[in-house]
Amino acid sequence: MDIDFSNEHHIYNQEFPQHLCNMCGKCCKAITTPYTHEQLIELAKEGQEEAKVFTDIFKRYKSVADAKKAVPDHVENILKQLKKNNPKLDESTVTFYYCPYLTKENLCSIHSTRPDCCRRAPRNGWSLFPPGCGFKGWQFQQKERVKATVRKLKEYIIELELLNPDTKLPGRDKTAKEMIEFINEKIKPWEKYGASMW
Ligand code: SF4
Ligand code: SF4
Structure with missing residues (x-):
């Protein structure tokens, strides 16, 4: 068998079909990370680039209930997945963020300088994207x-x-x-x- 290893991304290497986005804006309105907010701030202070960019751009919802009000199905979906991985999870400990750069028309107002995490989203077939996301089939x-x-x-x-x-x-x-x-x-x-x- 001959497999081309010349490109380190050979296992997942395809042009990204941006046109599939239906601009529902849900993925910019509720985001969470595997870290607590305090851990993220600490990582940013230590100079971790992704944490710095994330804490610079995204704003924190005061509570999970506030995030649920903004994007109910997406937030419920994320919590369901987190609980599947950790049945003892106390959902009030999960921090959700929103992006202040999303316009009322669901456009990205910093599109040309948007961070890498947005350029790569949805990063792969397993990324948890909201119900109705145009990338489901992809x-x-x-x-x-x-x-x-x-x-x-x-x-x-x-x-x-x-x-x-x-x-x-x-x-x-x-x-x-x-x-x-x-x-x-x-x-x-x-x-x-x-x-x-x-
Ligand atoms: S959830 Fe999917 S379809 Fe909606 S804005 Fe995000 S990427 Fe686009
Ligand atoms: S920077 Fe743009 S693409 Fe990224 S979350 Fe904000 S509005 Fe969405």
Whole structure:
């Protein structure tokens, strides 16, 4: 099997279909992070770039109830997912943010300088986007694409395991053993989405 590793994003490499956004604005009106607000501030003070950008741009809702008022279905959806991962979660400890740069017409008023997290959204098929988001079909397609690639990589590992581990692979600067390690590293980021079962 020949797999092109020249592009480190080979596993997830496709032009982004921005036109699918239906400009409902929901994703800019309720955002959460895996950190508490205090942790984010601390990270920003320590100079972590993403935390700095995030705390500069996004404003905090006073309560989960306020976020629910703004985008009920999206916030409920996020809380449901968080509780699935942590059934003991106290939802009042979750911090939601909104973006003050979203206009009444749901346009981004800082579009040309919007932060990376917005440029990359929805980052992949597993990003939790609001009900009605125009990227739903695209996200499904992305998931299937990634699953198919991971399966191919696993098949390649099986082929490599049949070789002597020290065999030099033609056209590669790796032995079979090194290539297996290399491929496993490529698969690792997808494990949190269930790659071990694909
Ligand atoms: S939720 Fe989806 S469709 Fe709505 S603004 Fe965000 S990306 Fe666009
Ligand atoms: S910067 Fe623009 S794209 Fe990003 S959340 Fe704000 S309004 Fe939305």
